[in-house]
Amino acid sequence: MQLILNLDIPPLPRPITYTDKILLIGSCFTENMSERLVQHKFKTLSNPHGILFNPLSVAHSLDSYIDNVQYHKGDLFYLNELYNSWDHHTRFSHTSADAAIAGINQSQQQAAEFIKEANWVIITLGSAFQYYLVDGNRPVANNHRAPAQWFQKKLLTIEEITTNLQKTLQRLHTLNPSAQVLFTISPVRHIRDGVVDNNRSKARLIEVVHALCQSHAFAHYFPAYELIIDILRDYRYYDIDMVHPNYLATSFVWEHFVKSCISADTQKVMKEVHDIAIARAHKTRFPDTEAHTKFKAGYLAKVEDIQQRHPYLDMDEEKAYFSV
Secondary structure: OOOOOOOOOOOOOOOEOOOOEEEEEEOHHHHHHHHHHHHOOOEEEEOOOOOOOOHHHHHHHHHHHHOOOOOOHHHEEEEOOEEEEOOOOHHHOEOOHHHHHHHHHHHHHHHHHHHHHOOEEEEEEOOOEEEEEOOOOOEEOOOOOOOHHHEEEEEOOHHHHHHHHHHHHHHHHHHOOOOEEEEEEOOOOOHHHOHHHHHHHHHHHHHHHHHHHHHOOOEEEOOHHHHHHHHHOOHHHEOOOOOOEOHHHHHHHHHHHHHHHEOHHHHHHHHHHHHHHHHHHOOOOOOOOHHHHHHHHHHHHHHHHHHHHOOOOOOHHHHHHHHO
16 A cells, blocks of 8 residues: 655765765755764755855855855844844854854855865755845845844745846856755745745745756755655644654655765765764663673774774764773
8 A cells, every 4th residue: 555655856966975075055954954964974064154044045145155255243233132144043143243253254264165165065945035124125034033124025036036046056166166056945834924925935946946957967956845745745744833844754854865865885884874873872871881881892893993994984073982
């Protein structure tokens, strides 16, 4: 008995390997995938601007890394006892303007260096709705809990989204011709926009992304959105808010991502890395027993073995943990 539809996901022409550097940009779904990549010891840099939902902010952030933009205190605004940036997530906000700018520019510098060597740029788009400041018509990436009357909300057109992302892709390809781009659409429902407008928003993003993939040989699509919405399509796979996919759903997407986007040889190594990660997370009640000493010694040997066979893996933390 077949209980769900099948979705044939073509493998990437050049699958991801452990030697690749992966830059991830976009919505909170990006964070989820990034965490799993980090757990498996891939070389990643995730959301140097913080979580971004709309395509204009994504394009602007990538442009800023390409240009190695540095921010100044004049770029900040003061609200709710914090210095904030309209371009960045609240994780960069601070009670000190100097500290806020230092954190932003440190992240900018890291991203500017990383993007020049990135093998993959994974972009997850969440919403085609863009907020603009009424005063000056400035697009913002985050509202920082500012009063609603400060903003004007607009549903971006397909042409606007395409134009901005197209320019950024061309600039990225000029800077780093070997970089491949992997687009996904976040399956997280932006229910505050309403069910109908959320679907209009997602439809525009999907149309743009497929057009870009057709016109750029280095751009590809992974159907995270379709896996949740069309294949699972059941509220049991959502969190209690009925909006965010739960652990089971994100695990389902991750399994398909690994199968279609990561090389077969790399997948074999990932299983070894995962086994070591589970062992490190194990909490023992009796750390002084001989059994636990043997347990750690056994995994220390596994860490040393995998490091010898795959020297590009950074297992120093695991080696230190099992050595104690």
